[in-house]
Amino acid sequence: MPTLAWTPFIDPIDANSVWYLLLIPIAIGISLAFKAVRVGDMKKYPKHVAMMTAQIITGIVVLAIASFIVIDTLIPLLTPMPAP
């Protein structure tokens, strides 16, 4: 009997409040697959995967901060909006 209870891999998770943390498993997955292609010596594989994961996460965080500064600070300075 199908029920409304949450079933892993069948129903979506409820992580809307922490959606940005889902970047971490995606970054790990991309790094695992890409470094399996790129690394010549597989003994260096774990280190390279960890480095690439950190680089992706850092890059996205920096882009998020930059976007926030542009939208929240620079654009209001360049095009001041009239007070409501």
Added chain:
Amino acid sequence: MASGPTLHPAAALAAAVLPGAGYLVLGHPARALGAFAGIMVLFAGGLFIGGIDAVDSKEDKIWFYGQALVGPIAFGVDYAHQNVFKAIDPDTNTLRTGYPNETQARDDTGRRVWRELTDEEIAQGMGPPNTKGVGRMNEIGQLSCTLAGMMNLIVFLDALFPAAWSRPRSKGDA
């Protein structure tokens, strides 16, 4: 005389069937395991985040073009989604995911159709076999599964041209 990259059809065939299997054919089990793990983290992770609704060749066709690059696994998940979890709307005669107050039933011709639940059945906790993914969870789940397909395309091409693989990669070996 310089020669071009050599094709390895057996490795390509294995890579098309199972992510990373092309490297197994080429004799690189550690590389095969790494590629398989990466693609499965992305694909299974996408299913975990967005549910089975993250893979849908009918309602999210463009996303599925990317997801299909994962291979038979993606087609199997989509087949199950279309043929087990979806049913026909008796009013519009179209295949869709069930609403929270519906369950699957068979009509006179044996087709799977959605039937509205009674208050007693709802009180018992009955519902459709899966919940439709919406919003960010659906977007991130679809994105993760599609990224799995794109990474598998890279892995597939790398197994298809093993001569390119045997060359030094870049400074620092990565």
